[in-house]
Amino acid sequence: EVLLPLASAAYADDPTQCLNRQLPGSTLNRRFEIPYNSTGNNTCSAFTFVDESRQMIGLVFRGTNSDEQLAYETQAILSSGQMIFQDGGKVAPYFNNAYFTLWNSAGLGCNVQEMCNKYPNFHLFITGHSLGGAMAALSAVHIISSGVHSSRRMSLYTFGEPRTGDEEFARLLDFSVAYRVVHNNDKIPHIPTQSMGYEHHGTEIFYENDMQPGSPYQTCRGDEDANCSDK
Structure with a gap:
């Protein structure tokens, strides 16, 4: 009930209003956005926040932001194979490159490291x-593997996430x-396909x-x- 609206807030130029509505007293730490292709029309974005009263910190990735980006993304995923993910397994190159563009080039990684150092508990x-769900999954594995934050104090919730990597990556x-x-x-969630070597x-x-809120669901x-x- 909280994280889905926050995932939606990532599509806004300023997620502060939604953040304050869902988690009163929380603070937007920083928002990141960086061009992903040569024309600059496709961008990747994320924001971080801190909620000291609830002792939580957050990392929220935006999803596909336009029909043009969706077409570009789909073509890139379906026409390319998989690449080795530095923290284990193989993943879609588009997801990998989008994530590390944000993490390294935009400075997201340094920001997350600073938050985790300041609030280790x-x-x-x-x-x-x-x-955004695919990048969130990559981020979870990368943060644990890099020792940025403990897996015992970390949770991943994705919404409508495509298959991000292979079976080895999924096991992580x-x-x-x-x-x-x-x-x-x-x-x-049905792309890329299992026949292409991907696994949820x-x-x-x-x-x-x-x-x-309150709707029934199935834990699979x-x-x-x-x-x-899959049915």
Whole structure:
């Protein structure tokens, strides 16, 4: 009920209003946006926040922001193979490059490191929608692997996340607190396909309704449960 609106807030130029509404007393730390292609029309974005009263820090990734970016993203994913992810497994090059463009070139990594150093005992929540969900998953693995923050104080919640990497990459998220929320009518979680070597990570939370607060959902078994979004 809190993280989905925050994932939506990442699409705003200024997420402060939504952040204050969902987590009164929290503070926007910094927002990042950087061009991802040569024309500058496609950008990647994320923001970080701190909530001292609830002892939580947050990292929120924006999803695909335009029809042009969606077309570019889909073509790039379907026409390219996989690449080795530096922290384990193989992932889609588009997701990898988008994430590290934000993490390294835009300065997101330094900002997250500073937050985690300042608040080592706070719980880190990472979230994102669609493309943002893929980058959030990459970030969770990278942060744990790099020792930036403890997996015991970190949770990943993604919404409409596409398949991000292969089975080895998915296993890296299965030991941590990771939830992948999927709606029955969303096509994005079904790409890239398993026949291309991709595998979802757990734990899938599957909705077949309007996802209003209190709506029933199914907690799925494994990473590709045939009784959930794969059916």
